[in-house]
Amino acid sequence: MLLHDTALIYGRYARQILRSRFALLFGVLMPLLYLLFFGPLLTDLPLGEEGSSWQVLVPGLLLQLGLFGALFAGFMIIVETGQGVVERMRVTPVSRLALLLGRVLRDATVFVFQAVLLVLAALVMGLRAPLAGILIGFAFVALLTVSLASLSYALAMKVRSPQEFGPLVNAVSMPSMLLSGLMLPMSLGPAWLDVLSHFVPFRYLVDAMRDAYTGHYTSVHMLYGVLVAVGMTALSVTVGTRVFRTAGA
Amino acid sequence: MAIISTAGLARTFQTKHGSVEAVRGIDLTVRQGEILGFLGPNGAGKTTTLRMLTTLLKPTGGAATVAGCDLVRDPAGVRRACGYVAQSGGVDGQIGVREELVTQGRLYRLTKARAQQRAEELAAELDLTGLLDRRTAALSGGQRRRLDIAMALTHRPQVLFLDEPTTGLDPGSRADLWALVRRLRDEHGTTVFLTTHYLDEADALSDRLVIVDRGVVAAEGTPTALKLKYGGSVDATLQDTFLAITGRSAAPADTAPVAV
Numbered sequence: 001m002l003l004h005d006t007a008l009i010y011g012r013y014a015r016q017i018l019r020s021r022f023a024l025l026f027g028v029l030m031p032l033l034y035l036l037f038f039g040p041l042l043t044d045l046p047l048g049e050e051g052s053s054w055q056v057l058v059p060g061l062l063l064q065l066g067l068f069g070a071l072f073a074g075f076m077i078i079v080e081t082g083q084g085v086v087e088r089m090r091v092t093p094v095s096r097l098a099l100l101l102g103r104v105l106r107d108a109t110v111f112v113f114q115a116v117l118l119v120l121a122a123l124v125m126g127l128r129a130p131l132a133g134i135l136i137g138f139a140f141v142a143l144l145t146v147s148l149a150s151l152s153y154a155l156a157m158k159v160r161s162p163q164e165f166g167p168l169v170n171a172v173s174m175p176s177m178l179l180s181g182l183m184l185p186m187s188l189g190p191a192w193l194d195v196l197s198h199f200v201p202f203r204y205l206v207d208a209m210r211d212a213y214t215g216h217y218t219s220v221h222m223l224y225g226v227l228v229a230v231g232m233t234a235l236s237v238t239v240g241t242r243v244f245r246t247a248g249a
Numbered sequence: 250m251a252i253i254s255t256a257g258l259a260r261t262f263q264t265k266h267g268s269v270e271a272v273r274g275i276d277l278t279v280r281q282g283e284i285l286g287f288l289g290p291n292g293a294g295k296t297t298t299l300r301m302l303t304t305l306l307k308p309t310g311g312a313a314t315v316a317g318c319d320l321v322r323d324p325a326g327v328r329r330a331c332g333y334v335a336q337s338g339g340v341d342g343q344i345g346v347r348e349e350l351v352t353q354g355r356l357y358r359l360t361k362a363r364a365q366q367r368a369e370e371l372a373a374e375l376d377l378t379g380l381l382d383r384r385t386a387a388l389s390g391g392q393r394r395r396l397d398i399a400m401a402l403t404h405r406p407q408v409l410f411l412d413e414p415t416t417g418l419d420p421g422s423r424a425d426l427w428a429l430v431r432r433l434r435d436e437h438g439t440t441v442f443l444t445t446h447y448l449d450e451a452d453a454l455s456d457r458l459v460i461v462d463r464g465v466v467a468a469e470g471t472p473t474a475l476k477l478k479y480g481g482s483v484d485a486t487l488q489d490t491f492l493a494i495t496g497r498s499a500a501p502a503d504t505a506p507v508a509v
Binding site: 001004005008012015016019080082083084085087088089090091092093094246 | 300303304305307325328329331332333335336337338339340341342343344348352353355356357358400
């Protein structure tokens, strides 16, 4: 039943995004602009990392795409709560978990698709990286978006107004982006900043993805990255499930 | 036979400013095939009661059964037995009428083929056939309401809960909706539990009224019995009866449309 219901909810929201193809492409715009106008600034700078500047920047941009996109996923629930769609579904026997999983898996699909577009653009700009590393990168994007979208939906079920939701999400996303070294490696900064960034989980994801893009699949960074990504996903889906099971109660 | 019965059903909300007793203890019984009008001033706890009876909200006190299923122990059974139309409706404006109906059928675990067939049946029954391929945002208020009700009837529920079903409808659409509610009861034996602020509607449609005030049942009975008891005569208006029971008006008098 869970599978049937998840597929049903996934289908509903997949069709929704296909109806607004503009939104599908628009999501890639911000990282694409960074790629075009920020990427070339890095090409001759010493970044202290192995590989070309593109191998450092592109993993960061992919995570930025997931970070900003998935954290705002909850807006959809706020709109649907206003329309009464959420309650209408909750009075049917549909699995509560499927209401979350169908949406979250839709989001993961969308962001991996956008990540593919971004990597294609990066290849044109000059990125060269091993295929296995690029594929591992997509897996990280998928885990990150499942995790953050779950939290975002859970938060949206709790706050219920866009006026509260927007500022809260901004308060999380901006410091997360700056402190995780998505744009430039944190190792370039002073020690205190480097230490501080280790308290931000995304730091471990970006380090692992940069290793993947330079072909180091068995490094310590990779181990930590996988542990953090899997741990965050398990935790977030658990939180999301609890909220969806008891929402309104 | 009672299809809904509640005993001391209560709901307290915790807010930053302390706890709010939205529903303090509702005792009521609804017979199978009855059209029950659930009235009360704004904030009396009507919608909260409805949301509890449809499993959307867990009660903080008391107990209730709907179609023989306990609200707390068997919410899945309650969901199978009842349909609910919220005040706001519940369809996405960007989605087509057919797709919403078919998805709803699938949420009730019908097969794809059966869900498509059920969408056609419901459209025929609720006069939506010509609108199946429109986006729901392109429907008129009355058509939207019929779609909301069609969605709630997907699984042929024994009990239909309607929260202010005619608010915002023109007089013609209201009359159509009244006829629809009567037809559902007469042809399918559906029990209808509806809230309204329109006293003419409650008077014309309900077999029995339950009037709630400040989270408890203030009075109940047939419209005629209530008029006699609280209004002083069977010729009293329901408006005066309502005022006598609650000491307040159901809605500002000038916004209540005249009877159709």
